[in-house]
Amino acid sequence: xxxxxxxxxxxxxxxxxxxxxxxxxxxxxxxxxxxxxxxxxxxxxxxxxxxxxxxxxxxxxxxxxxxxxxxxxxxxxxxxxxxxxxxxxxxxxxxxxxxxxxxxxxxxxxxxxxxxxxxxxxxxxxxxxxxxxxxxxxxxxxxxxxxxxxxxxxxxxxxxxxxxxxxxxxxxxxxxxxxxxxxxxxxxxxxxxxxxxxxxxxxxxxxxxxxxxxxxxxxxxxxxxxxxxxxxxxxxxxxxxxxxxxxxxxxxxxxxxxxxxxxxxxxxxxxxxxxxxxxxxxxxxxxxxxxxxxxxxxxxxxxxxxxxxxxxxxxxxxxxxxxxxxxxxxxxxxxxxxxxxxxxxxxxxxxxxxxxxxxxxxxxxxxxxxxxxxxxxxxxxxxx
Numbered sequence: 001x002x003x004x005x006x007x008x009x010x011x012x013x014x015x016x017x018x019x020x021x022x023x024x025x026x027x028x029x030x031x032x033x034x035x036x037x038x039x040x041x042x043x044x045x046x047x048x049x050x051x052x053x054x055x056x057x058x059x060x061x062x063x064x065x066x067x068x069x070x071x072x073x074x075x076x077x078x079x080x081x082x083x084x085x086x087x088x089x090x091x092x093x094x095x096x097x098x099x100x101x102x103x104x105x106x107x108x109x110x111x112x113x114x115x116x117x118x119x120x121x122x123x124x125x126x127x128x129x130x131x132x133x134x135x136x137x138x139x140x141x142x143x144x145x146x147x148x149x150x151x152x153x154x155x156x157x158x159x160x161x162x163x164x165x166x167x168x169x170x171x172x173x174x175x176x177x178x179x180x181x182x183x184x185x186x187x188x189x190x191x192x193x194x195x196x197x198x199x200x201x202x203x204x205x206x207x208x209x210x211x212x213x214x215x216x217x218x219x220x221x222x223x224x225x226x227x228x229x230x231x232x233x234x235x236x237x238x239x240x241x242x243x244x245x246x247x248x249x250x251x252x253x254x255x256x257x258x259x260x261x262x263x264x265x266x267x268x269x270x271x272x273x274x275x276x277x278x279x280x281x282x283x284x285x286x287x288x289x290x291x292x293x294x295x296x297x298x299x300x301x302x303x304x305x306x307x308x309x310x311x312x313x314x315x316x317x318x319x320x321x322x323x324x325x326x327x328x329x330x331x332x333x334x335x336x337x338x339x340x341x342x343x344x345x346x347x348x349x350x351x352x353x354x355x356x357x358x359x360x361x362x363x364x365x366x367x368x369x370x371x372x373x374x375x376x377x378x379x380x381x382x383x384x
Contacts, residue, residue, distance in 0.1 A: 004217045006264040009156055009177045014256060016183040017249055020050075020145045021057040023182040024094055027143050028061055031179065035063035037090035037140075039081060039105045041097030041147060042067040048190050051096060064088035069097070069104045072161040072168065072279055072286075075119040078104055082111040085140070093142040095178075096187070099152040099199070099286060102144050106158035106176035109138035122160065127170045130361050137175050144178040147191045148199040149251050150286055151206055153181045154259035161280055168280035170361075183256070185248035193242055196251075197334045198287025200235045203255040204228060205275075205290035208327070209268040210261025211315075212301065212308045214367050223260025225315045230254030232316040232330065239334055270370060270379060271297040273363035277356040284343045291336040292343055296383035297366075298324035304368040340383050350380045 015023045028036060036058055038051070045051040045067040055062045066081045085093065085108055093105045110116070110125045113136040125135050144153040152158075156177040159168045188196060207228035210220050231254035237247035262268065274297075275289030284292070302309055302324065309323035318326045328338065337343050345353070354376035357363045363370050370376060 002217045004215070004265055006219055009154070009263055010175050011154070011177050011179060011181065013180045014183065015180065016253060018182070018184065020096065020182050020184040020187055021054045023184070024054060024143065024145065025057050027180050027182070028058065028092065031092060033092035034061055035089055035091045036061050037063050037085045037088050037093045038065045039069065039093055039095045039097070039101050039108070040065060040067050041101060044097060044147065044190055050187060050190065054096065063090050069101045071100050072283070073100045073103045073107065073159060074161045074163050075122050076163065078107040078111065078122065078160055079117070079119055082108045082116065085112060090140055093140060094145070095142060096145045096147065098146070098148040098191070098195070099150045102146060102152045102178075103158040103160065105142045105144070107160050107171050109140055109142060109176050110135065110171055110173060112140050113138045125171055126160070127172050132172045135173065137173065141175065142178045143180040143182065145182045145184060145187065147188050148195055149255040150199040150202040151255045151259045153178055154256060155262060159276070166281050168276050183249070183252040185245050185252055188248050188252070189243065193239070195285070195287065197235060197239060198285060198291055198336055200231060200251055200255070200287070201294070201331055201334065201336060202287045202290045203258040204231050204327075205271050205294050206258035206262060206268070207231065208294060208298070208312050209271055210258070210266050211311050212298070212305050212367050213261070213266050213269065213365070214305075215266050215365070216261065216308065217264070217266065220261030220264045220266045221311075223257040225311060227254045227257030227260065228312065228315040230257065235334060267365040268362045269297060269301070269366040270357070270363050270376065273360035273366070274353065274357045274376065274379065276360050277353050278343070278345065281353065281356065282343070282345050282349065284345065288337055288343055291331045291338065292340055292383055293379070295324045295328040295331065295338075296379050298327060299382060300379045301366065301368040308367070340380065347384060350377050353380060
């Protein structure tokens with residue numbers, strides 16, 4: 001018998017396949033916002049006219065623009081964006097960019113609501129041992145236009161890097177989920193191919209770990225299996241022709257579906273857990289962590305969840321094949337790194353990574369039980 005609980009997140013709408021600038025104006029009208037604080041990709045702002053088009057469409061309702069969020073969302077940049085949003089008297093945050101910007105805005109919402117003014121002040125609002133502290137709910141919410149496809153715009157969790165500790169920490173509140181997400185595939189054409197494709201593998205990882213979880217259920221499965229099929233077909237088409245807008249749209253919708261299991265309470269596994277550590281400690285890009293770890297995790301887990309893994313191989317168009325092999329080949333064909341060595345992480349780091357990974361929320365909930373750092377080390381050796 002299935003047991004579980006599906007909590008519907010605090011998002012009102014997802015708009016897809018329409019120009020972002022039109023959809024953003026409609027959202028401001030709908031929400032009655034007058035002072036939009038734009039948190040945007042620096043590259044998009046400096047090297048294209050896309051942000052300019054959005055600013056022109058918003059006119060006097062654009063209160064300020066922040067375009068200096070580095071990868072992995074460091075605390076210092078969150079505080080700097082918060083100061084600017086506070087000074088601009090923002091009543092809504094609009095993000096246009098990748099996951100670090102989306103997460104940055106979620107963190108800004110909580111900093112504004114809880115009067116956080118310093119990097120150390122973030123300690124008061126971060127989760128500890130998976131538990132969020134008591135805090136004031138955000139009143140300045142956000143809408144997001146993602147240009148990468150890792151899927152953070154559909155979650156109520158933000159990852160922020162504590163630079164001093166080189167650790168990714170979680171901030172969580174139901175209302176940090178964007179009120180609306182706008183999927184405009186045309187904007188993603190400016191995203192570097194390696195970044196679009198690797199974050200796509202991150203979305204594949206959401207689907208796969210959602211399907212393979214011990215706690216999987218039909219509601220999450222329905223979304224993850226369809227999402228995986230769309231990503232498995234769409235990503236190779238984007239690689240073959242970066243201007244294929246239909247393929248990009250399929251990848252964006254597949255990514256939206258990939259977040260279904262997580263939103264419905266299904267935990268991720270060791271690929272995500274180890275990935276957090278590789279990102280925070282070794283600066284491995286978000287997507288690359290999944291490229292390197294997912295096939296190894298699947299092979300290590302297969303002893304305990306072979307029938308769930310069969311669903312993965314089928315959804316990817318290879319029924320009856322080994323899911324770890326199918327994923328290995330798929331990621332290789334996208335031209336992505338497939339070993340820890342390729343992302344400059346060697347065996348001398350494995351003990352530290354394994355110890356840190358045990359502290360993440362996901363490693364303890366991996367489908368094949370992980371009781372010790374030595375088992376994480378086994379997986380790392382398989383990915384070496």
